[in-house]
Amino acid sequence: MNTPTTPAAQRLAAEVLALTAQYEHDRAADYVSALAAADITPLGQIADLATAIQNDELDPHAVYEAAAEIGTKVRDLATAAALLHATNALDLPAIIQNAWISGRPVAEIAKALSLTPRRVYTLLRRDWDAAWQVSRVDTDDSMRPIATGQQAASEPAPGLAGRLLAEHATPGAAGTGIVVHVWRAGEEGTAEDPAYTEARGSAEYRPGIDTL
Incomplete structure (x- = not known):
């Protein structure tokens, strides 16, 4: 007969706890993702998260984990800043790098965060x-x-796009x-x-209008 202290019962209890934790994490991730995509001010996002936690709608630890996970990927600095202030578990260097790659000036990143x-x-990777x-x-x-590729980079995407343009934009047909x-x-x-709109950086050469 199994009791709560038998190995089988302990394994079952551990599995149930793990599944529950995963469920709470996934539910919080969905909630935070929707919040990050919504047209809500940063302060409104923080207030929404706080209300959800206060009303026991979401597990606080799961919210912090989900916010940390998503906050390193969002491109909008105001949203990232809101999530950063909602939890101290965010990967701040990743948020900074994410914004820098998209061409945001360091002064703007500093102010937003x-x-x-x-x-x-100091934190920039x-x-x-x-x-x-x-x-x-x-x-x-x-x-x-006409050409695609991948490479290691050490400059923001807009700068890399400009260099690649200079390498490939030889004058063509009119x-x-x-x-x-x-x-x-x-x-x-x-x-x-x-022309995928989610590009981090782009550059264009139009004959007769732009100069290389």
């Missing part, structure tokens, strides 16, 4: 993996990918141009959608 620029520079795509813009404004899109590796768009 209530840090000094010096502190931001400059090495990241980039994916890029170079496309030819035809006279009918359609785009044809009326054609070149556009470069850069993503964090794993976020890249597809050949069917070279």
Whole structure:
């Protein structure tokens, strides 16, 4: 006969606790994801999280874990700052790097996260993996990918896009141009959608308008 102290009962109890914790984490992650995507001010997001915890709708520990997980990926600094103030478990260097890769100035990052620029520079991790795509813009404004690649980068995506543009944008036929899109590796768009709006940086050359 099994009692709560037998190995079988202990394993069952451990499995139930693990499943419950995973359920709470997933539920909190869904909640925080929806909150991060909603049109709510940072203070409103914090208030919403606090209310959910106070009303026992969400497990506080699960909320902190979920916020930490999601906060390192959101691109909007105000949202990241809201999640940062809602929990001290966030990976602050990852949030800083995420914003820096997208081309946000250090001073702007520092202000949004209530840090000094010096502190931001101290925490900033400059090495990241980039994916890029170079496309030819035809006279009918359609785009044809002509080169793709991945590489280690140590500059923001907009700067990398500009360098890649200079390497690939040799003057072509009249009326054609070149556009470069850069993503964090794993976020890249597809050949069917070279103008993917989630690119971290982009650069464009239009003959007769832009100069290389």
